[in-house]
Every structure is written in structure tokens, then in C-alpha cells.
Amino acid sequence: MSGADRRSIIAGGVTLLAGLSAPAMARRADPLVDTRAGRVRGRREGGLLVFRGVRYGEDTASRRFRAPEPVRPWTGVADATAFAPSCPQRARQVAMSEDCLFLNIWTPGADSRAKRPVMVYIHGGAYSNGSVVDPLTDGARLATHGDVVVVTVNHRLNAFGYLYLARKDARFADSGNAGQLDLILALRWVRDNIAAFGGDPANVLLFGQSGGGAKIATMMATPAADGLFHRAITMSGQQVTASGPINATRRTDAYLANLGVADGDWDRLLAMPWQRLVEGLTAEDPILGGGVYFGPVLDMRSLTRHPFWPDAPPQAHRIPMMLGNTHDETRAFIDPKGPVVATLDWRNLAARIAPELRMDLSPEWIVAQYRAQFPDWSAERIFYAATTAGRSWPGQVIEAEARARSGAPTWVYQVDFTSRTNPERGAPHTIDIPLSFGTLGAEGSITGTDGDAQAASRAMMDAFVGFARTGRAAWPPYDLDRRATMIFDAQSMVQNDPRGWERVLFARVPYVQPGS
Template structure:
């Protein structure tokens, strides 16, 4: 165990190691907390104080594509007992509304003297979909086992949060990064109010999976986010570069054309029903060869002044300890075994099937030949998933870790190898770390299973996350020593039912794809 880890971290890790899933038994008791905006009333559930649907921003419907505003103060207690709607999007996440700037809090107690670490979760779904209104993101296990305050945040997505209109109409200067500004407003709420929930505003960790991790990587170099968080963990989510303003404008024009709106009449966007805005997302992307239109943060020289990790790690984020993780088989979650890309896959068609999925300009036949040398026992299907994971999902994390190492900034890198006994053929797909880190392995939709292996893997990961939240160092008594990442050893913690450190795992794959330039998908 490394130095600087206090007794509370050891106790938290020990508690996580004995975690067992249990049903939620909601008690009728309520609890009142006074925030700077006004009093709110939550519930006491199994000894935890839980607040669902706390408003941190005003309704965005009257301010489409503009920066969010904090809510006006209120006098009478407001109920915070039910989740609020999520941002409108394609797909189903339950209730949706443009009035979606709400967050949720789980805390062991509301004494202002407690000064607990704060863990703020930002959901995935790229920049277009997703929500924290899901049992997988329930904060009760982390809060109860780790003696921390857990906050989960919803914000604007897709065109509502990232449609870049500034070059078309100066009335919308913040439009390309409005969703990021929502998150900044939520973090300002945490800074100003979390002490009333027993949290320490000077010890805030942000963590996020997939698109949530990408949003965090972007926030680390966003001037308006400076000082709002003090540790960062990205879970299969990287943002090496942001969308350029010219490409973002091309996407905006394609989207407007789909809606039938002249770029000189953007006030009409405010007149359309939100469902029409969501239907417009089906337009083909003018930059990417396939898929719907991409929306994400924009290098607008207004909110975002430079790329997050190009040409190097943004200096603003260097003092913030960072933990970066990826799954061993990321793309098994994106490309199903029944899909056209892999149906009937064999050695004769492997290179052709790989070509559009690698997302980098490299000779696919060469990739196949190298992988057959690396892994002579691999099947075509195994090579397909290994190569697509290494070229597009894992590559961004490698770059971010390398750039921080070059700058001497603290970084801890991990890889999850845990395979659910319930679905061993799926390997370790994108999203496996969510239930393991939250301890929600028994939640509906969890890919982990609930057996002894899942409980062991979850306890190890929860312990690391809790230690990192407390000290900025993930080492705890349940782990072998986890060194910081550097370019000489590239030490990587491998999370499974047990944990161990490997130096430079998948080295041959890393060197293969380092031969060609990397372009952040979507940018």
C-alpha cells in the first residue's frame, strides 16, 4: 500500500470487499437541506440521505442553444424525491424534457462538519444519448460503503447541447458547447452546496463512462471549469481532439437542411417542437463515412480554446490526478456477433470487414497479418474485436496517458479483463466497468452477473475508486501496489476477480497502430 493512504480509505476498501447486493428498502422518513437556492426535502433510505431531481439550472426550452442559467431562489421546501426528466434524445430513457438540468445526491449524512469526498458522475452515450436515471448509476453502494457523497448529473445532449451555430448567427455564441456549460453549472452547484450534504467542496472527483469520460477530458482543459474538481477518472472515454469549427458548421448546415431551416432564419429553431429537433438527428454526417450526424464539443475559441490532448495534454489539467481505464474488448458492445460486419467472418473476408471499422488509415491486410503473428491461436472473430478495440477505443486512452506522462502529470492506467460467467463469449465489452465501479452488479441491465467473481471484481474496483476520491491515489489494501504511469514501464492495473499489474500490456498492438496518425472519432 502506498504512502498517504489514510485509515478511512483502508476501512472503505475493507467495507467494499464485503459488499453484497441487497434490495432497497425505502423508509418514509424525510430530510430537509437548505441550499443556496432554497430548501429541498429528500428521503432517508436504508440510513442514507437521498435527494433525486435537484434543480441546478433553469428550464432550457426558452433558451435553446444558449448558456444555462442558475435557477432563481425559492422560499418554500421543494421535494427532491423522484428523478427528473432526462434530455430529449433518440431511444428510450424514460421521461424526457428540455427542462432537464437536474442532479441527484446520495450521502451518509448532512452534517456540514463531515467533509466527505465527493464523487460526481457524468453519464455516457457519446454526446447524443444517455441518462443517470438508471439503476446502474445508483449511488447508494458507493455512498454507504465508502463514506462519500455521490452526485449524478443530467445535461443537454445532441443538437440541444452541441449544435454549433456561432459561425452562422452570432446570437448563439455558446451553442457548440452548451452541454459542457451545463456540466460546469452543475459543478458550480456542487462547489456552492455540497457542504450542506456532508461533502467537501475542496475534494471533488469527477468520473464518467464513455461519452462521460470524454466530457471530463474536455472539461480538464476548459477555462470555465478551472478549480471545480480535483481528481478525474475516465472510463472508456477519451477526447484527444474536439470538433473543429469548420466541420461543426458543415454538420450544422446538414442538420438545418434536414429540418428545412434557412441558416439566415435561425430564430425558427426556437419555434419547432423538440421532437422535430430529435427527428432531425437522422441526417447523415457530412464528414464521417457512415452513421448519423455527430455532435460534440467544438474548438470555438470562446468556451474551448484548444484541444484537450493535442498537441499535448492541456496544461490546465496537469495538476489534477487522473485515472484512465478501458475494457479489454470494447467493440464487442458496438458490433454484435449477429451484425453484418462479423456474420460469416473468415480469413478470406477479415481484412475487408476490418477496413471500415478500424477508423484509421492503415492497410487492413497488414493488420491481419500482424495480428496472426501476435496471436497465432486467435480466430478471425477474435482478431476482429482485438484490432477494432486497439485502433479506435483504446488508442485515445494510450495517447492521453502518454501525454500526461511526458508532462510528469499524475496518471494511473487500468484495463478491465473481468469476463462475466453468464456471457463468456462477450469478453469484457464497453460498459462492464459501470456496475463494477458503482457496486450495482445486481441492477437490471448489468452485464457483470452477481456471482462470487463479480462481487470480487466489484469490491476491488470500488476500493480503488474510493481511495482515489479520498486521496488522488487509487492504491488501497486490497490491491497490489499500483505505480503511476510512465513511458519506461507503462504500468497498468488489470482488474479481474483479482488484480495485478502488467507493464505495457498489448505492447505489439500499441506499436502497430502507433505507425499511423490517430483521428478522434467524430472530430
Template sequence: MIEAAVTRRTLVKAAAVLGAAAPLPGLARSPKAARVGRFTGVVENGVHAFKGIRYGRAERFARPVAEPFDGPPVTAASFGPLCPQRALADEAQSEDCLFLNVWTPEADPRAKRAVMVYFHGGAYTTGSVTDPLTHGAKLAAGGDVVVVTVNHRLNALGYAWLKPFGARYADSGNLGQLDLILGLQWVRDNVAKFGGDPARVMVFGQSGGGAKIATLMAMPAAKGLFHSAATMSGQQVQASGPAHAWARTQAFMKALGLAPDDVEGLRTMPVSRLVEGLDAVDPVMGGGVYFGPVLDMTNLPRHPFWPDAAPQSLGVPMILGNVREETRAFLNPRGPKLQGLSWDNLAARILPEIKIDLDPVWVVEQYRAHEPGWTPEQVYYAATTAGRSWPGQVIEADARAVAGAGATWVYQLDRPSPTDPLRGAAHTDDIPYVFGTLDAPGSYSGTDAGAQRLSVAMMRAFAGLAKTGRPGLAEWTAYGLPDRATMVFDDTVRVANDPRRWQRELWAKAPYVQPGT
């Protein structure tokens, strides 16, 4: 294994450049809220924030239409409602949810700062950019960029496949993606007014947000709307096929008590009842019914990364990242799945959590042979991560390398949470480092010196990609075969070649099944 350390001098220099804890020099001259067109913003952590800007409107199960930029004056001081869902019940929810938010160091068209557009996670079903972890003020100031975050339609409202009901529903199955495309068109047309450069737009997203980006990279309508991309624990190798998507729609309608052909009932029922139907059992994968992008051959004419990387994506510089023990975030180490875990039952506990069909007894044997000092819990989280949450990223990065897309960089977050010893380095834990929201509710990063140094490094890396098309850490070697150079983000930031090689090779012995496929 070859490792190249990123020096402390590099990080200290980065901190000085970013000035993450202080306002940018230009802000001292304009502390009052700015006005852009009809929108009056507020000052937040030393930058201008414009929240709750409507970018579109949409009828249920219909393609979105753009909202004119001009109109009556608006005080853009609070977030718009989020898409109806089971989660986040304490926040305002509405089908009328096509709103975005902008944070900018300087609302001046002459500024032409790079733009970072964030899509939230939640597996196409839940989530919102109202999460304090993803508020953009600190990233805008520290990265000297314009930050945009976008809400859109989710679950059945954004991804139910209804095309078999007729031409009226021709865009169903990918409406949530079309919302994001409309948001990116808004950025293209309007972000310059907020000090952004429409020629330097980077999309980034965590979990489902990363999957949405991977899907956009295969959608013709998204071509040219962004110039770099970063996915954080979010992959979309394959979309849902139309037959599976239709089976899900039918299971959903049955759970709602609708006849198989009663699309009008689905279109007109109260949205609260529609959300209740999300408890339907998925007829393909089990668990809750899955709604995600559909291979409709028009809006999405091919799978994003199968059988190869979509050609339109190859010219887009891209960061792909994952966290060392993703599954600690949703396979609770304090919950029932870990109670009584032992070598005797470890294989049986692993089996329902993986997406690659290998004999779990054999898998455990391989882990014990390679890592004889590990406990059953360590093997459980390593195996469920490498057999469930990580393979999609490997497939995507390798596909780009095979296709000759040299502008690809891969990372792995290893830094364990200093605030929760049982959490380790888990799914979502890279978010506060990139956004600089170390002290926000929901962060497990801590605010110690190590957390601050790592935040400086990750923020610089991501902002650098937005500005120049390559990460802002010169030491970060591009990903290629066979070396598979990977940036390991930990208290010591370093580049390592193929750091989990034996696990990667083990899980590559059988096909990966995209969750929801």
C-alpha cells in the same frame, strides 16, 4: 512484462473497510429521510437520496443560468426529465433537463466526505444518469463518499454550432459542457450542506462522460471546480473544428427542411421535430450526424489533448481506463457484422470499424503472426478495439506522462461477463463494479464472489482517488514512460507493464482520428 499481484488479503481488508453490504454506523441513528434546505430526500439502500434537484435553467441554444438553492419546499424523491433524444423513449424527456441527484451517507455539514460527481455516457447525443447502473446509493455507502450525478443538454440542443448566426449564439457548440460546469458550481456552493467536502471533488464518467471530462480539463471556466478525475472508456483528444461543426449544422438543418439561414426556425420548432433531424447523415464521418464540443477559442480555447495535454489539467490526479474488448458491446457478436466471419473476409469487416488508416490485410497478418491461436472473431474484436476505442486513452496517458503529470493511473478491465459468454469484457462493463450495482438491470457482471471482490477493489480505487488524490489500492503503480504500468482488473487483480504492447505499437504507426472530428 513485470506483474505485481494485489493480494487476496488486500481485497479482504478492503471489503471490511468498505462494508459494501451494510449501512454505515452513523446511518443506524438516522433511518428517516433527511431534509437539506428546502429538499426532503428519501432513504435508499441505507443512505439519503435527493433526486431531481434543479441546478439551472436554459433557453434553447442559450447559456444556462443557475437556479437559487433557496425556494419553496421540494420532495426530492424522483429523477428529473432527461434531455430529448432518440434513446430512452420510455422515460420523461424535456428541454428543461438541468437536474442532478445526490446520495449521501449523512446529510450533515460537519461530515465533509469526499464527493464523486458522475457524468453519463452516450457520445454527447444520448444517455442519462437515470440508468440503474449509475444509481449512487451503493457507492455512497460502500465508498463512504457523497455521490452526485448530473443530467445536461445533449445532441443539437447542447452542441450544435450556431455561432456563425451571430453573437446571440456565441456559446453554442459547448452548451452541454457549460451545463456541466454549472452543475459543478452547484456542487462547490452547496454540497457541504449534504455532508460533502467542496475541496475534494472528483469527476468520473464512462464513455461520453469520460470524453466530457477530458474536454472540461481544457476549459478555463472548469478550472478549480474538481480536484481529481477518472475516465472510463472515454477520451477526447481533439474537439470538433468550427468548419466541420458548421458543416454538421448545415446538414442537420437541411434534413429538417430548413433554409441554410433559418436559425429562427431551428430555435422555435417543436423539440420532437428537432430530435427527428438527428437522423441526418454526418458530412464528415458518415453515419448519424455528430454533435460534440467545438474549438470555439473562448469556452474551449484549445484541444484537450492535442498537441499535448492541456496545462490546466496537469495538476489534476487522474485515472484513465478502458475495457479489453470494448467493441463487443456495439459490434454485436450475434449480429450481421459477425455472420459468416472468416479469414477470407476479416480484413474487409475490420476496415469500416477502425479510426486509424492502416491496411487491414496487413493488420490481420500482424495479428495472426503475434497470436497464432486466435480465431477470426478474437482478431476482429481485438483489432477494432485497439484501432478505434483504445488509442485515445493511450494518447492521453502518454501526453500526461510526457508533460510530467506523475499523478496518473491506467487500468484495463479484463474480467469477461459470466452471464453472457459472447460478450467478453465489453464497453460499459466497468460501470457496475465501480458503482456496486452488480445486480442492476443492464449489468453483465454477475453477482458471484469474483464480481463482488472486483467491485470492492474498483470501488476502493475510485473512492480513494476522491479522498486522497491517489487510488485506494496501494499496489497500483502510477503510469509513466517507458513502463506504462497498468492495473488489470480481473478475477486476479494485478499490475502489468504495457500489457498490450505489440498492439499499441502496431496501431501507433498511423495517426488516430478522433471519432467525430
């Protein structure tokens, strides 16, 4: 080819490119993936293919309080370049809608032969709030770090996902667990489509923080979820028992009364704008007090047994499971600079511990035991230790010990890494989110970004990715002899039964799962 010919071809190419607008040029490079329902368009970002707002279910507004419908096929190309709305809730979100059944995918490549481990994240928020439209749960760093496919899922929450109407009208037989059925529908979508995004549908890990972990524990006892995931990690989130149908109905009555809806006036309830249903969430819980609780219900339809009572669910015995908590869970809920702690002293310590407990033990006795065991501890340190051990930690212990008794493959960890930006918070609830996603510098993170934070984050990401890939952790399984526990910190290490004294102290009485 002569130089003149080459110059002519190059010039022609430049002319062609010049005739395209910048958006058109960018769109030509956008990744396209065929799903079973239709083609979706994502974006290339930093070496990854990213798909935000991929629909896995139809708009739930027309099926309020009922089971979700799978996404219907479409023609053309569906845009998946921006997050979709989150479920309506009292917490602030960028956009909210009952049309919220969407997921997001970060993948190193869309070759179906790659068969990368799939890590599906379920957000927290105690079944009532939360979203994966959050910088802390951006999947880019985790997908890159581990060469895995990361999926994050939104679903129905609060009254939209868990208002139990089954005893009032047979049309709403699935209402108490609609949010769980959304997640099961999302997992079916993953099973059927994730190979096209480079993932292995036979190697799906579920991981979730707080309420997300509780949702996973519940699915481990839900027959419809059987076979849809193959490993599980729960992060500060447990579900020992579900809400019973009688208590769930009492909560429904309180919610309807707050809305001013008469029992049986379902047409009015179905026609209400979602904003009004959110306003009704200010109803007082008739069992617990405070805001009305919503969560999975023992409806004997989709959920026919409690998640971890009277034992570990047999259907999940073969699923490797990792359970974890943070060292100072309640430092996230009870402000170290707030009035409860700021005016704390030995005279009022027991009284202030009492309302935080989920164990019916004498708080005065608890304080006396801690003071005898740890005579150099301050009132504040005992307050946070006792409220964490008697409120946020027992469910994890119960689940781990139940699985150990059944011989199910189980590993336990504890996050001791303390906030570098808010040191008074210690190692609080939610600090494990940026550590496990590698989003240390994201809005809302309190880890800091120094070398210690990076070391703790690498340790957690390596552990999670390794577990996703092999179904085994790099430390000994949890058993009733050693209770081996990985301590994630700037220098991570394994300890046996690291809070054994507190575990035994609170094991004297039953744990009461909130909402059950």
C-alpha cells in the same frame, strides 16, 4: 413519574400519531437540506439520504442553444424525491424535456462537518444520448461502500447541447458547447452547496464512462472548469481533439437541411417543439457518414485549445487522473452473434475490420501482423482485438502518454473481467459501470452476481474511492518506462504494458478522433 402518568403520555403519543396519515408520518422523517437557492426535501433509504431531481439550472427551453442560467431562489420546500426528465434524445428514456438540468445525490449524512469525498458521475452516450436515470448508475452502493457523497448529473445533449450556430448568429456564441457549460454550472452548484450534504467542496472527483469520460477530458482543457474538480477518472472515454468550427458548421448545415429550416430562420428553429428537433437527428454526417455527430467545438470562446492536442492541457497537470478501458471494447458494439461476426472468416476479415478503424492502416497488413504474432488466434479474436486497439483504445493511450511526458500524476487500468451472463461479450464497453457502482444485479448489467463479479466490483470501487479520497491509486503511476496498468478481474493485479505489442503496432499512424 407514576405508571399512570407514563401510560397517559404514551397514549397521547399514539393518539397524535394516529391522527397523522401515513404520507404525513413519512414526510416528517424525510431529510431537509438548505441550499443557497432554497430548501430541498429528499428521502431516507437504507441508511442513506437520497435527493433525486435537484435543480441546478433553469429550464433551457427559453434559452435554446445558449448558455444555461443558474437556478433561481425559491420559497418553501422543493421536492427532490423522484428523478427529473432527461434531455430529449433518440434513445428511449422514461421522461424527456428541455427542462433537464437536474442532479441526484446519495449521502451517508448531511452534516457539513463530515467533509466526505464527492464523486460526481457524468454519463456516456457519445454526447447525443444517455442519462443518469438508470439503475446501473444508482449511487447507493458506492456511497455506502466508500462513505462518500455520490452525485450524478444530467445535461443537454445532441443538438440541444452541441449544435454549432456561432458562425451564423452571435446570439448563439455558446451553442457548440452548451452541454459542457451545463456541466460546469453543475460543478459550480456542487462547489457552492455540497457541504450541506456532507461533502467536501475542496475534494471533488469527476468520473464518467464513454462520452462521460470524453466530457471530462474536454473540461480538463476548458478554462471555466478550472478549479471546480480535483481528481478525474475516465472510463473508456477520451477526447483528444474537438470538432473544428468549419466541420461543426457543415454538420449544422446538414442538420438544418434535414429539418427543412432555412439558414437564418432562427425564429422557426427556436419555436419548433423539441420532438421535431429530435427527428432532425437522423441527418447524415457530412464528414463521417452515418448519424450526424455532435460534440464539443473549438469555438475559441469556452474551448480555446484541443483537449489533448498537441499535448496534455497544462491547466490540468496538477489534477490526478486515472484512465481506463475494457479489454474487449468493441464486443459491445459489434454483436458476436450478428451477421458481421457470424460469417467471419480469413477471406473477409480484413474487409470487415476496415470500417471499424480510426487509424489509416492497411487492414490486410494488420491481419498479417496479428496472425504472425498470435498464430493460434481465431479470425473472430483478431477481429475484436484489432478493432478495439484501432478504434476504442488509442485515445486513452495518447492521453496517458501525453500526461506521462508532462509529469502529471497519472494512473491507468484495464478491465479484463468478462461477462458471466453473456460470455460471448467478453469484457465489453460499459461493463465497468456496474462494477464501479456495485450495481451488479441491476437491469442492464451483464456482470452476473457471483463471487467473481463481487470481487472485481470491490476492487474497482475500492480503487475509485481511494483515488477520490487521496488522489493516488494503490499501484504505480503510469510512466513511459514501465506503463504500469491495474488489471481489474476476479483476481486483480498490476501488469506493465499489458498490450504493448498492439500499442506499438497502432502508434505507427495518427489517431483520428471521431468528429474532429
